[in-house]
Amino acid sequence: xxxxxxxxxxxxxxxxxTRIRDDLNNHEVVLLYAYNGTGKTRLSMAFKGAAKxxxxxxxxxxxxxxxxxxFSWENDLENDVERFLRINSDSSFFxxxxxxxxxxxxxxxxxxxxxxxxxxxxxxWRIHFSRGDEQNIKVSRGEENIFIWCIFLAICExxxxxxxxxxxxxxxxxxxxxxxxxxxxxxAVASDLAQLLKKGKDKVKVVISSHHSLFFNVMWNExxxxxxxxxxxxxxxPSNSETYTLQSTDETPFFHHVAMLSELQLASEKGxxxxxxxxxxxxxxxxxxxxxxxxxxxxxVHGVDDDVLYARALNLLSHxxxxxxxxxxxxxxxxxxFKEILNAFLDQYKFALPELTAKAKR
Numbered sequence: 001x002x003x004x005x006x007x008x009x010x011x012x013x014x015x016x017x018t019r020i021r022d023d024l025n026n027h028e029v030v031l032l033y034a035y036n037g038t039g040k041t042r043l044s045m046a047f048k049g050a051a052k053x054x055x056x057x058x059x060x061x062x063x064x065x066x067x068x069x070x071f072s073w074e075n076d077l078e079n080d081v082e083r084f085l086r087i088n089s090d091s092s093f094f095x096x097x098x099x100x101x102x103x104x105x106x107x108x109x110x111x112x113x114x115x116x117x118x119x120x121x122x123x124x125w126r127i128h129f130s131r132g133d134e135q136n137i138k139v140s141r142g143e144e145n146i147f148i149w150c151i152f153l154a155i156c157e158x159x160x161x162x163x164x165x166x167x168x169x170x171x172x173x174x175x176x177x178x179x180x181x182x183x184x185x186x187x188a189v190a191s192d193l194a195q196l197l198k199k200g201k202d203k204v205k206v207v208i209s210s211h212h213s214l215f216f217n218v219m220w221n222e223x224x225x226x227x228x229x230x231x232x233x234x235x236x237x238p239s240n241s242e243t244y245t246l247q248s249t250d251e252t253p254f255f256h257h258v259a260m261l262s263e264l265q266l267a268s269e270k271g272x273x274x275x276x277x278x279x280x281x282x283x284x285x286x287x288x289x290x291x292x293x294x295x296x297x298x299x300x301v302h303g304v305d306d307d308v309l310y311a312r313a314l315n316l317l318s319h320x321x322x323x324x325x326x327x328x329x330x331x332x333x334x335x336x337x338f339k340e341i342l343n344a345f346l347d348q349y350k351f352a353l354p355e356l357t358a359k360a361k362r
Contacts, residue, residue: 014046036211045064084129118147268343277338
């Protein structure tokens with residue numbers, strides 16, 4: 001009997017949302033690993049909108065790329081004196097701000113990551129920043145992101161503590177919390193989030209999606225060692241497809257280049273090859289050459305029959321402006337050449353390729 005995890009496929013994002021919400025009926029946490037470009041942010045918005053579309057009442061407090069859009073800068077270009085961050089007070093995200101005075105809660109997280117201070121004006125819905133004697137400063141983009149993240153953590157804390165202003169929250173959805181983190185900060189952010197969410201056991205359900213392998217693995221280990229019931233999936237969407245696949249997994253399932261190779265192999269077997277597939281193969285071979293200390297990607301097929309032809313073909317056909325958004329199918333001769341190069345590469349390097357496909361449903 002095979003122990004290979006079953007791959008489930010969904011034709012629509014609505015079907016995928018239904019599956020994840022079903023998982024939450026029996027689990028407290030759903031953890032998703034997915035590469036950039038898969039549609040994680042779109043999924044988080046569809047998940048958030050599902051309850052509101054059905055009942056008219058939201059049930060999900062979310063953090064994703066759109067959360068940052070709830071804030072905007074006033075740079076005081078005329079006088080260059082008073083800079084502040086505006087708050088979109090119309091959002092339910094801020095429903096408990098004014099009466100609960102969140103500064104202390106926010107700062108309890110912020111001081112772990114940054115060295116600036118802040119003050120919230122609840123009348124004008126503005127945030128002023130300072131550092132030492134400098135007032136009304138504009139913090140960097142990274143500092144702004146971590147500040148917004150700390151606001152989110154403070155609101156999660158209020159939700160878990162049962163504050164009435166956030167009694168509508170049944171689910172917390174976190175999508176790629178902080179981009180461009182170094183490893184130390186990725187571990188710190190993941191650990192802080194996990195400790196907070198553990199306090200919410202039996203109070204809220206949680207979905208977390210990330211492309212950051214270290215962040216994902218820290219979260220996975222944190223939940224594995226807790227008493228919370230959790231479910232982990234690898235979320236994938238093949239290029240040129242609106243179909244999503246879910247595969248149960250434990251730690252980070254496999255690196256991006258391995259999934260890309262699996263996708264190329266499947267496309268080759270089906271004969272559904274497009275010009276941008278040469279770009280994908282070239283990218284994988286570049287990474288392989290770097291890993292093995294080779295001088296050039298063409299050395300990945302050195303020594304096989306027609307290796308000079310393969311190298312020239314890859315050089316020529318991977319330099320075109322081939323976009324996954326404007327796919328052009330290869331002609332038959334080029335398809336045959338691509339298959340030969342791919343097979344020669346896979347014969348040289350014995351990758352254990354995952355199964356990424358399944359019969360689509362829903």
